Amino acid sequence: MISTQRSLSGSLQSPRSPSTQPYLSVSVTDPVKLGNGVQAYISYRVITKTNLPEYQGQEKIVIRRYSDFVWLRDRLSEKYKGIFIPPLPEKSAVEKFRFSAEFIEMRRQALDIFVNRIASHPELQQSEDLRTFLQEDEETMDRSRSQETGIFKKKPADFMQIFKDVQSKVSDVVLGKEKPVEESTPEYEKLKHYIFELEEHLAEAQKQAFRLVKRHRELGQSLSDFGKAVKLLGACEGKSLGKAFSDLGTKSEALSMKLQNEAHNLLMNFEEPLKDYVRAVQSIKVTMADRANAFRQQCELAETTRLKEINLDKLMLMRSDKAGEAEYEYKELKAESEEATRRFETIVRLMNEEIVRFQDQKTSDMGLAFHEFAKGQAKLANDIADAWRSLLPKLEACSTDT
């Protein structure tokens, strides 16, 4: 029910003149089960339509699987720190449901939304990894993906950074500076507090929404059972009363179907958007962690650079031989420190933009979800009223026979 093309802020779409206006639209369709036994998986057709010059041709179709999407998400998370990377649907599911039609459909829908959000994000849409994902043939994709697997997805430079982080932590502990360096502007504090509490509230709402789906299914089941029982009871009674029971039972069974349908509708169009919201908030938390890291690195490098400078001045005063080397190291460190500062500031800038976009996006996402929810519930209740109402003339007729 959710369209595959989302009109988001900064979207490239325009139905009017596809040839002049740049557009990039993607759809994830056609899930197919491949492979056998434990290694079985679902593959999806990813169809890209675009007129962007970076892309090969107007339309391209590739086959992708869930882990390809994960690859894309991870690559983007690496390169675009500060941007809220659109969330992916959860990895694992209980084995029993992994291939159930409902689960597959939910996942397909979520993956479709994922790719489209990337495609309509002003920065992310320019990513080379996105182009790889959308265009490369399956073998190239497989190769790229397997290069990334393994616990150590980090590049050598990152190793050094981790090592340095550990070192500085140790020295902090040794020096008694145990408390990690943290950003503490009041605005950012407020944002952090907001995000963390928001996740809790949303998780609760999503939990209740999921329960509501279950309740609909249960009510549907009991209406079905009740209908059957009533029909059997009607068979014991005679004539018009028996017929009345029979009709009631039939209606009850018919309503059972409507309830099952509404349960499905609720799941796809109300519960899933809520879950999506929760995932989005979790993605923000990842960005916050990135920001915290960047902040710490910036602080540490600034501190190390300062110490290096002091040392250099000392050496120069002493006219030491080591001064030259020290000056070289100092210059390098200074560059790194400035780089770290730039990285941090980029994240801050991006986050500020992203938050606005996020809030807008969520208001319209939720608004739509609520609309669908209310529509579905109203229609269900109306159908229920209609079904039962139709019985009344017959019941009236019954009481006129003795």
Place this chain on the structure above:
Amino acid sequence: MMGPENHHPFEDSHVFASREEMENLNLDDNDDHNNHSGRSQINSYAEDYRSAMSSISDLHHPLSSSPSLAPSVVVTRSDDSNSNNNDNNNQNNHSDPLLSPPSPINSPKAPPFSDTSYLDPPSYADIIFSPSNGRSPSPSASSTSEYIKITVADPQKEQEMTNSLVPGSNTYVTYLITTRSNMPEFGVSESSVRRRFKDVVTLADRLADSYRGFFIPPRPDKNVVESQVMQKQEFVEQRRTALEKYLCRLAAHPVIRKSEELRVFLQVQGRLPLAPTTDVASRMLDGAVKLPRQLFGEAAAGAVQVHEVVQPAKGGRDLLRIFKELKQSVANDWGGVRPAIVEEDKEFLDRKEKMQDLEQQLSNASQQAEALVKAQQDIGETMGELGLAFVKLTKFETEEAVYNSQRIRSADYRHVATAAVKASRLYRESNAQTVKHLDTLHEYLGLMLAVHSAFSDRSSALLTVQTLVSEISSLHSKAEKLEAASSKIFGGDRSRIRKLEEARETIRVTEDAKSCAIREYERIKENNRNELERLDQERHDDFLTMLKGFVVNQVGYAEKISNVWAKVAEETSGYAKENP
């Protein structure tokens, strides 16, 4: 009290209530229901039923002045309990809005639902039915204006005066039973007595003896184990309700309501004598007293006394008779000689089979009805919890709002929260009614016990007749043998002649007993027949009322719920996708 519009006091207060109020009210309701969700996990469906019933009595039903389980039940249909209704039923002046076709049935249907339009004020949403609208929980009395109104209240602990072996060990509970009646048999128009549960057991047993063949409403269980498991207060309250229901059902029975046994129970002051105990020890004692006479004494004494024939053989007093009847029933079962009188009434056998079938389906339907009620309750609860979650979100977003989009979203949350809370209340109210309507199934299932009893009265009466018949035939052959023997001896043998005369006397007595037994059997058959007809008629009416009540209730509340959500759909229509 209220206008005929679709105004619900709780709903109104919530449209304009502050979020805090809404939240607090939600929390209260949640607490109420949290207590019951644990209980309703229990397996036995009686437990579910009870929990459903008790969750209703906790509900502040805004539309009736008394708690939903009205303690007093007016029995006749003409004297409807409209006085209990403070609802906005715009048919208030009719005794039974279902029997006199109300106009809403003919009013135009609500327009077909469309995406953004409001539903017009629907037909049934205006009518909210409370349980006693034209529906009496038990079969109604005749169309006269006689009535009996019985209430059971004020449980008190009392001490057993005798039996002071262990002081204070024998306490029991008495209940105040108040009867109001204009029936001539009762004399005074109002009386109050104190009775304990054992008195009720006695009453039930006496009625069973006096009214063989009738469908006597079954009395509440003794519940020995339960009384130890449950809290004393809960148990007493449950028992009080059950006793009231039982007595009202008795009062509703056209024949039993006039019984002396019932009148004595309801009116005679002071302690009632308990029936002779039926425990094994005393049974044995009774039997042991009689047995020597039966086995060794005069032959005539061994014959069933005429007056006893109108009672089934009971433990202790009628050991010999029990043996004889057992022998007869075995003979019946194993074939051999077909007894002279059998259950030939084909029609009866058909009805009996139908009753068995009915009982099975009633049991099934009753269970499924319980499950349905539970499912409806659950969905209402979850909807309420969802509403609460959104109330919290509304509050949160408003407090933390930095961007305008947040304020807009907060307003959207509030719309959903309000609707979910309203819908939750509507589900619960609807369910409270559904429970009462579907209760009819449960009632009639209980009545099947009475039917069983009545049918077994018939078979035991038949057995008595059969036993007497075969006894007579064996007495005849004994007499013949005696005759044959004494005719061989010229002049006769004194003792043999005497024995022959005794034998003939025994035959006469037994023949009398047989006639009596046959009359009794016929009487019971007649009772069965009448009661079956009455049951069929009343069941038809009560089931019809149940169906109508159930359906009208469902329609009314579904329409209201639909309205609630249509409003939200309207409020959020701006978000609707351009391409559907």
